[in-house]
Amino acid sequence: MKDPANPENGSLDDWQLAIRVVAMPADTNAYGDIFGGWIMSQADIAGSTIAIQLAQGRVATVAVKEFRFLAPVLVGDLTELFARLERTGNTSISVEVDVWAQGEPDPGSRRHVAHAVFVYVAVDADGRPRQLAQPATITT
Numbered sequence: 076m077k078d079p080a081n082p083e084n085g086s087l088d089d090w091q092l093a094i095r096v097v098a099m100p101a102d103t104n105a106y107g108d109i110f111g112g113w114i115m116s117q118a119d120i121a122g123s124t125i126a127i128q129l130a131q132g133r134v135a136t137v138a139v140k141e142f143r144f145l146a147p148v149l150v151g152d153l154t155e156l157f158a159r160l161e162r163t164g165n166t167s168i169s170v171e172v173d174v175w176a177q178g179e180p181d182p183g184s185r186r187h188v189a190h191a192v193f194v195y196v197a198v199d200a201d202g203r204p205r206q207l208a209q210p211a212t213i214t215t
């Protein structure tokens with residue numbers, strides 16, 4: 076797959092850097108690697124940034140269509156989460172998320188560590204599905 080960190084691939088309709096965060100010791104599992112649940116949580120937040128922009132308001136995560144862990148994340152890794160719109164429906168927004176991790180101070184260690192697809196639903200103040208504006212477009 077193409078590298079989302081390449082600025083040439085970085086338009087609003089393509090991969091966007093949503094989160095950069097250092098993986099901390101508090102986020103490890105029993106074996107000392109970063110807990111998958113922490114990565115899933117970060118990925119959900121990263122994907123929601125696209126959904127919130129598109130929905131122009133509140134969204135709820137309705138489904139995780141795919142989540143693949145490709146390589147472990149280690150304590151101290153600079154973790155980068157990229158997100159891009161996959162598709163929009165009447166009320167739903169599917170977002171693809173890629174997670175990359177890099178040890179310090181070795182940029183050559185950059186690894187593609189996870190890939191996911193989340194589905195969000197635009198909701199109103201009462202938490203009920205809300206129609207997306209058509210055509211749905213990203214605004215910043």
Ligand SMILES: CC(C)(COP(=O)(O)OP(=O)(O)OC[C@H]1O[C@@H](n2cnc3c(N)ncnc32)[C@H](O)[C@@H]1OP(=O)(O)O)[C@@H](O)C(=O)NCCC(=O)NCCS
Nearest residue numbers: 134135136137138163164165166167194196198202203204
């Ligand atoms: C999200 C929620 C408001 C949706 O309400 P709902 O009555 O189930 O909505 P619908 O069945 O009409 O589905 C709404 C949209 O989600 C899509 N959807 C529902 N389940 C889906 C699934 N498993 N996979 C993919 N899309 C799904 C539907 O296709 C529909 O899309 P469309 O309007 O673009 O055609 C409701 O399910 C809810 O509150 N869930 C809990 C959300 C939550 O707490 N998330 C975690 C914290 S954010």
